[in-house]
Amino acid sequence: MTSGSPAPAGAQGSSLDTVVVRTEGHLGRIVLNRPKALNALTHAMVRRIADALSAWEDDPAVRAVLVTGAGERGLCAGGDIRAIHDDARSGGTASAGFWRDEYRLNARIARFPKPYVAVMDGLVMGGGVGISAHGGVRIVTERSRVAMPETGIGFVPDVGGTYLLARAPGELGTHLALTATAVGAGDALLCGLADHFVPSALLPRLAEDLAREPVAEVLPRYARPAPEGELAAQREWIDACYAAGTVEEIVERLENHGGPAAKEAAAAVLAKSPTALKVTFEALRRARRLGSLERVLEQEYRVSCAALTSADLVEGIRAQVIDKDRRPRWSPPTLADVTDADVARYFTPLGDRELRLGGDSRGALG
Incomplete structure (x- = not known):
């Protein structure tokens, strides 16, 4: 069985499940099993993963957890954005419950x-x-393509993405967030999104050994030097351009830099939702000051709920996923048209609808 293959039926799950849960030796296995949908997450899948962690957290027979995706295309392409699109169009609240x-x-x-x-x-x-990427052991392969592509659909990086990107070296996280660039293994390691590189051909043996031996003993046998990434050589212009105080100034610096990669980055930024860009930029800067993952996730929940009522989220998903014309009509259409008040709306406290995580988030999902 390859790491990407659908899991066979077992005592704790069925291959028909969207998340297959079972144990192998001392290892708890979680396999996302929607390969035709690139294992996109649904609310039911989130709850099933949470239930598995609850069952294993205090079970002495389970010493580690391994999370993989079915199929050969990837671990998970994100949330089910078609469902989010339909919910946003109808003025519903199902997406807010999913995000919570x-x-x-x-x-x-x-x-x-x-x-x-x-x-x-x-x-x-x-x-x-x-x-x-919030796990303790994060493995990438030569096939990995890691991205937070939300600005391209009129949304803002969530699921702790602004926490992770705000902590990337220099301004690499700002670059990835605003351009929605996907990175390979070497750059994922550089940006702090992953810990180890393991060739994909070794993954089946890795899983077998993890079922029998401690993680700390198994990993050194499989980890290899990662292929060289692209971002390290681009740090100078990335850090200089994205250190600007506004998105408009970032674009100006990119366009005036002179290098082709910087100009390409400027074009990539300008193709995204102007509102999402400005909110993302503000969210990243705030995330640097907030400290803990919990505080950042609470902020992201406010931002996501506000985005659910925005025109750009519906339009962005329409253009990229529903109609696939790749020609979104953003509103407002330019960065200059997005006011400070427009951005501030996304960070408005939600009152009794706030997500409150405290300092320890092990409690059952509600």
């Missing part, structure tokens, strides 16, 4: 008391980053 449980799960993964090993093989985007 998803963000609680993200925080819980970060605090899980046993080794939580996530195999970030293939495509890992959005919600896929949330269930992997």
Whole structure:
């Protein structure tokens, strides 16, 4: 069985489940099993993962958890954005409920008391980053493509993405967030989104050994030097351009830099939702000051709920996923048209609807 194969039926799950849960030796296995949908997360999947962690947290027979995705294309392409699109169009609240449980799960993964090993093989985007990059052991392969692509659909990086990107070296996180760039293994390691590189061909043997031996003893046998990334050589212009105080100034610096990569980055930024860009920029700067993952997730929940009522989220998903014309009509259409008040609305406290995680997020999902 490869790491990407659907899991066979077992005592604790069925291959028909969207999340297959079972144990192998001392290892708890979680396999996202929606390969035709690139393992996109649904609310039911989030709850099933949370239930598995609850069952294993105090079970002495389970010494570590391994998370993989079915199929050969990736761990997880994110949340089910078609469902979010339909919910936003109808003025519903189902997405807010999904995010509440998803963000609680993200925080819980970060605090899980046993080794939580996530195999970030293939495509890992959005919600896929949330269930992997907060884990204690994060593995990438030569096939990994890791991204927080939210600005391209009129949304803002969530699932703790602004926490992770705000802590990347220099301004690399700002670059990835605003351009929605996907990175390979070497750059994921550089940005702090992953810990180890393991060739994909070794993943089946890795899983077999993890079922029998401690994670700390197994990993050194499989970890290899990662292929060289692209971002290290671009740090100078990235740090200089993205250190600007506004998105408009960032674009100006990129366009005036002179290098082709900087100009490409400027074009990538300008293709995204102007409102999402400005809110993302503000969210990243605030995340640097907030400190803990829990505080950042609480902020992201406010931002996501505000985005659910915005025109750009519906339009962005329409253009990229529903109609696939790749020609979104953003409102407002330019960065200059997005006011400070427009941005501030996304950070308005939600009152009794706030997500409150405290300092320890191991409690059951609600």
